[in-house]
Amino acid sequence: xxxxxxxxxxxxxxxxxxxxxxxxxxxxxxxxxxxxxxxxxxxxxxxxxxxxxxxxxxxxxxxxxxxxxxxxxxxxxxxxxxxxxxxxxxxxxxxxxxxxxxxxxxxxxxxxxxxxxxxxxxxxxxxxxxxxxxxxxxxxxxxxxxxxxxxxxxxxxxxxxxxxxxxxxxxxxxxxxxxxxxxxxxxxxxxxxxxxxxxxxxxxxxxxxxxxxxxxxxxxxxxxxxxxxxxxxxxxxxxxxxxxxxxxxxxxxxxxxxxxxxxxxxxxxxxxxxxxxxxxxxxxxxxxxxxxxxxxxxxxxxxxxxxxxxxxxxxxxxxxxxxxxxxxxxxxxxxxxxxxxxxxxxxxxxxxxxxxxxxxxxxxxxxxxxxxx
Ligand SMILES: Cc1cc2nc3c(=O)[nH]c(=O)nc-3n(C[C@H](O)[C@H](O)[C@H](O)COP(=O)(O)OP(=O)(O)OC[C@H]3O[C@@H](n4cnc5c(N)ncnc54)[C@H](O)[C@@H]3O)c2cc1C
Numbered sequence: 001x002x003x004x005x006x007x008x009x010x011x012x013x014x015x016x017x018x019x020x021x022x023x024x025x026x027x028x029x030x031x032x033x034x035x036x037x038x039x040x041x042x043x044x045x046x047x048x049x050x051x052x053x054x055x056x057x058x059x060x061x062x063x064x065x066x067x068x069x070x071x072x073x074x075x076x077x078x079x080x081x082x083x084x085x086x087x088x089x090x091x092x093x094x095x096x097x098x099x100x101x102x103x104x105x106x107x108x109x110x111x112x113x114x115x116x117x118x119x120x121x122x123x124x125x126x127x128x129x130x131x132x133x134x135x136x137x138x139x140x141x142x143x144x145x146x147x148x149x150x151x152x153x154x155x156x157x158x159x160x161x162x163x164x165x166x167x168x169x170x171x172x173x174x175x176x177x178x179x180x181x182x183x184x185x186x187x188x189x190x191x192x193x194x195x196x197x198x199x200x201x202x203x204x205x206x207x208x209x210x211x212x213x214x215x216x217x218x219x220x221x222x223x224x225x226x227x228x229x230x231x232x233x234x235x236x237x238x239x240x241x242x243x244x245x246x247x248x249x250x251x252x253x254x255x256x257x258x259x260x261x262x263x264x265x266x267x268x269x270x271x272x273x274x275x276x277x278x279x280x281x282x283x284x285x286x287x288x289x290x291x292x293x294x295x296x297x298x299x300x301x302x303x304x305x306x307x308x309x310x311x312x313x314x315x316x317x318x319x320x321x322x323x324x325x326x327x328x329x330x331x332x333x334x335x336x337x338x339x340x341x342x343x344x345x346x347x348x349x350x351x352x353x354x355x356x357x358x359x360x361x362x363x364x365x366x367x368x369x370x371x372x373x
Contacts, residue, residue, distance in 0.1 A: 005063050008049070012071045015044055020077045024201050031193035032154040032203035033079060035113075042110030046081060048088045055100050056108030057088070061303045062240070069241055073248030076344060078202040078351065080113070080152040082241050087114030089237050090160045090177065094220040094230055103158060103179065115156035117147040117180075117207055118231065124149070125364045127162065127175070127228060132209060134163035134178055139216050141165075141178060143187075143209040149358070153205030154193050157182055162231065165224040175227035177220040180212070187212040198350030235360060236307055239316035240298055242359045246316075246323035246352075247291045253323075253348050254284050257330040260345075264335075277333060284326045291319050310372045313365035320355035321362060327352045 001009070019040055020033075027033045041047050049064035051057025058064055068081050088107055091100055106112040123129030132145025143163060150156070158181060165176040182188050191206035221230060258281060261271035271277045298315045301307040331338040331349050338345050356362045 002063070004060075005067055008060075008064055009067045009071065011044065012046060012068055013075075015041065015046060016071055016075050016077055020072075020079055021075060024077050028200035031195075031200060033201060035155055037079070038110035038113055038155070040110070041079075041081065042108060047084055047110055048104065048108040050085065051088050051092060051104060051108065055092070056105030058108075062237075062299060063303060065241070066244055066299055069244050070248045073245045074252055076252065076347060076351075078199045080115075080202055082238075082245075083116060083152050084114045086116055086234065086238050086241070087158060087160045090116075090220060090230065090234055091179065093234065094177070094226075095179075099179070099218075099220075107158065112157040112181075113152050113155040114158045114160065115150050115152040115207075117150050117153075117159045117161040119147060119149045121146065121148050125361050127231065128170075128172060130162050130164050130175055132161070132163050133167060134165050134176065134214075135167075136165075136216065137213070140213045141216055141219070143178070143180070143212040143214065145209050147207040147209075149194070150205050150207050151202060153190055153207055154203035156190075156207075159207065160220070162227055165227075169225075172228040173225035176224045177227045177230055178214060179218045179220060180214055181218075185212060185214075196354075198347070198353065232309065236302070236309055236312040238359050239312040239365075240295075240302055240307065242355060243298065243315035243319040244295050246319040246355055247288060247295050249348060249352060249355075250284070250288045250291065250319075250323045250326040253327045253330040253345060254281065254288055256344050256348075257281065257284075257333050260337075261333055271333065280329050280333060284329055287322055287326060291322050295319060310369055313360070313368040316359055317356075317362040317365040317369070320352075323352050323355055 019037060045058055046068060049058035049060050050062050053059035065085055072079060084107060088104055091103055107114055118127060120131055134141040134143045158179060161178050161180050163176055163178050164174050166174045187210040189208040193203040193205055196204055261277050264271050295315060298307060298311060327348050330345050334345050337343050340346055
């Protein structure tokens with residue numbers, strides 16, 4: 001943290017408290033946020049904080065993105081800012097100057113909501129199993145297939161889509177990334193937000209492509225066949241973001257639980273006076289602290305341009321496992337109240353579980369680490 005990021009943190013916190021927290025229950029019931037929230041976030045500079053100013057972003061480092069991830073986790077609010085940034089970084093890394101100027105300023109303003117479309121009904125971990133095809137037809141690609149579990153899908157105006165551009169190839173060079181502008185696009189359809197066990201305010205949808213035509217110029221990168229390599233590279237950003245959100249959520253769980261066990265009495269004294277409670281929370285605090293030091297180190301490496309794919313796998317796998325261990329202990333210390341919908345710790349429990357699954361299932365990430373040994 002620097003003076004500048006602290007000032008930014010204040011404005012992020014104020015925005016979350018004024019604009020997101022009061023609406024969160026309503027969005028949770030409905031399954032997606034208001035489009036106006038995206039525009040308001042854009043107006044106050046919360047979108048694309050680590051994208052250069054010439055493309056409408058905040059011009060900061062990943063430290064600014066980190067502030068937003070932490071503040072959201074601390075408030076227990078789920079909103080797709082980080083996915084917006086992930087899409088922007090695909091465009092920033094592989095887009096032409098014309099593509100960057102076309103899409104990034106509108107994303108920074110919240111006019112275009114971004115989504116990443118990789119997972120399909122029959123292929124999640126195994127991206128090489130991607131079946132959605134994009135066949136060249138003159139100056140266009142024609143897309144057929146479907147995607148599932150796509151965060152921000154309901155409002156996405158821009159989808160960074162993994163497609164099979166060469167049906168004859170089976171290896172990694174068969175895949176490419178295409179950017180799809182979805183507004184009024186014939187053949188494009190979004191399913192109703194899926195009913196998840198947690199994170200209800202954040203939409204997760206199926207996307208369908210039936211003969212969708214997009215300009216060939218929407219390909220990311222200079223040629224076809226680079227999609228898998230581009231994804232592998234950008235996963236570093238996503239995995240660091242998830243790891244950070246995991247630590248922040250674990251810290252929040254511990255704070256909530258400390259307050260609870262100081263207040264709740266059993267056998268004539270606060271739960272905190274029981275040695276087991278103190279030992280469990282001591283273990284949680286220590287583990288969260290180790291996680292915090294690790295993630296801070298990773299953020300610094302990322303800012304220095306030295307963050308590799310193996311460390312990214314470590315930070316995502318270990319910190320999300322740690323988050324689930326900590327939250328699980330915290331639920332136990334709440335007793336029956338920890339199982340009630342309205343309790344903050346119960347929501348943290350259901351919201352946490354998916355962290356070990358998306359962004360690369362933790363088992364897949366252990367393979368990434370293992371293959372480097
Ligand atoms: C709430 C939510 C939001 C999501 N958001 C997005 C999004 O925005 N965009 C997007 O593209 N996708 C998104 N996903 C999809 C997510 O990335 C996938 O669910 C995830 O990659 C796992 O793929 P899968 O579900 O097909 O599981 P599978 O690939 O079928 O794997 C099932 C399980 O098998 C095990 N496994 C798989 N491969 C291996 C291996 N090599 N070694 C050992 N064990 C293995 C793991 O335990 C894994 O959890 C989201 C999912 C959820 C639930």
